Amino acid sequence: MVKGVRFDGYRDVGHPVTTAKVYDAQGADELLFLDITATAENRRTLFDAVSRTADECFMPLTVGGGVRTLDDVRALLLAGADKVSINTQAVLGPELVSEAAERFGSQAVVVSIDVKSGVVWTHGGHQPTALRPADWARRVADLGAGEIMVTSIDREGTRSGYDLDLVRAVADAVPVPVIASGGVGRLDDLVDGIREGHASAVAAASIFHFTDQSVIKARAYMRQAGLEMRIA
Amino acid sequence: MIAVVDYGMGNLRSVFKALEAIGEEPRVTRDAADLRSATHIVLPGVGAFAQCVANLRATQLVDVLEEQVRERKKPFLGICLGMQLLGRDSEEGGRHEGLGWFPASVRRLHGDVGLKVPHIGWNDVRAQPESPLFKGVRHPVFYFVHSYYMDCENPQLVSATCDYGITFPAAIVADNVWAVQFHPEKSQLNGLRFLQNFLSGS
Numbered sequence: 001m002v003k004g005v006r007f008d009g010y011r012d013v014g015h016p017v018t019t020a021k022v023y024d025a026q027g028a029d030e031l032l033f034l035d036i037t038a039t040a041e042n043r044r045t046l047f048d049a050v051s052r053t054a055d056e057c058f059m060p061l062t063v064g065g066g067v068r069t070l071d072d073v074r075a076l077l078l079a080g081a082d083k084v085s086i087n088t089q090a091v092l093g094p095e096l097v098s099e100a101a102e103r104f105g106s107q108a109v110v111v112s113i114d115v116k117s118g119v120v121w122t123h124g125g126h127q128p129t130a131l132r133p134a135d136w137a138r139r140v141a142d143l144g145a146g147e148i149m150v151t152s153i154d155r156e157g158t159r160s161g162y163d164l165d166l167v168r169a170v171a172d173a174v175p176v177p178v179i180a181s182g183g184v185g186r187l188d189d190l191v192d193g194i195r196e197g198h199a200s201a202v203a204a205a206s207i208f209h210f211t212d213q214s215v216i217k218a219r220a221y222m223r224q225a226g227l228e229m230r231i232a
Numbered sequence: 233m234i235a236v237v238d239y240g241m242g243n244l245r246s247v248f249k250a251l252e253a254i255g256e257e258p259r260v261t262r263d264a265a266d267l268r269s270a271t272h273i274v275l276p277g278v279g280a281f282a283q284c285v286a287n288l289r290a291t292q293l294v295d296v297l298e299e300q301v302r303e304r305k306k307p308f309l310g311i312c313l314g315m316q317l318l319g320r321d322s323e324e325g326g327r328h329e330g331l332g333w334f335p336a337s338v339r340r341l342h343g344d345v346g347l348k349v350p351h352i353g354w355n356d357v358r359a360q361p362e363s364p365l366f367k368g369v370r371h372p373v374f375y376f377v378h379s380y381y382m383d384c385e386n387p388q389l390v391s392a393t394c395d396y397g398i399t400f401p402a403a404i405v406a407d408n409v410w411a412v413q414f415h416p417e418k419s420q421l422n423g424l425r426f427l428q429n430f431l432s433g434s
Binding site for chain 1: 420
């Protein structure tokens with residue numbers, strides 16, 4: 001398992017299944033597994049990590065990276081994912097989003113949107129498109145995406161806070177829940193993502209991998225800030 | 233043996249593993265003989281209603297389920313779509329008929345009150361005071377992921393509710409038939425405890 005900065009400079013941060021078990025024990029509400037290279041060789045590793053995590057952690061799992069076909073979606077759901085995240089392929093062939101929603105239900109289909117300099121990027125943040133994030137979010141929600149994850153590539157791994165304007169623009173544009181991602185450095189950022197970004201959920205990685213903040217502290221902090229949090 | 237009904241839909245593996253984790257010996261099966269010899273039957277379900285009901289009918293297990301659960305009163309648990317399939321009908325993707333075990337229709341949650349649909353995440357569940365559902369669960373909070381809910385005509389059958397814009401049934405119980413909208417297999421320790429309650433109490 002690795003963690004990068006702006007989709008680059010990846011550092012090894014440990015074994016995915018072991019880490020997942022720690023977050024499970026700390027009461028994380030959900031785990032996101034993203035296979036950033038999605039090579040053929042890596043896919044076996046991903047499936048293995050997902051199924052072994054699902055075998056031991058009885059909590060929601062969203063899995064993404066390299067999802068191109070309905071068979072990919074089905075295979076990940078069978079491995080134990082509850083939701084499958086589609087990114088590049090949603091741009092290349094948006095019918096995958098509608099077909100997956102029809103087949104497995106909208107609730108199982110997440111579209112992940114990576115944004116840099118105001119437009120959507122694909123291929124792990126390597127190729128720009130002409131799509132504006134809020135327009136694209138509206139389109140995929142119409143196609144049947146049940147959830148949208150929006151990641152600021154500029155902020156990702158920098159611990160400088162979410163791009164709140166971006167998150168809010170996307171969250172206000174769609175009737176489905178939006179997960180904010182990319183940039184959390186302080187626990188306040190999580191609160192801001194919900195309150196100012198209008199996100200339904202907030203995701204973070206660096207802050208948990210590289211600092212002494214934990215899911216337990218994050219949850220307590222958010223509750224103290226007046227947000228409704230689950231008593232785990 | 234606990235039979236987990238395999239009809240080509242949904243997250244069977246998680247349900248199987250959760251039952252294993254509480255010390256049971258589940259079997260994922262589409263064999264009528266297994267449903268007959270099982271002590272309990274679990275019907276999971278993730279997906280779209282029409283596809284699920286078509287798949288379930290295609291297994292030709294509906295008659296065996298009716299015989300074992302409705303006539304012989306074998307303990308049964310329907311999860312999420314496995315709950316909704318027990319309704320009379322659903323408005324998901326047109327109008328489709330369910331098994332009709334409960335006087336209920338499956339309707340879409342509406343986002344017009346400013347809430348996002350699907351309803352995804354952990355939410356509080358309130359059980360009827362005498363209900364055995366959440367025995368031993370201190371804070372009944374469970375994981376939901378759904379766009380449709382069971383609109384049940386008989387409030388007596390609704391043994392737990394959840395609020396999301398409207399109040400909808402989180403659990404419907406009629407004798408040996410338990411059905412829940414949330415995912416016990418994804419609700420960490422609360423979920424495992426709920427499964428234990430089902431096995432010991434239904």
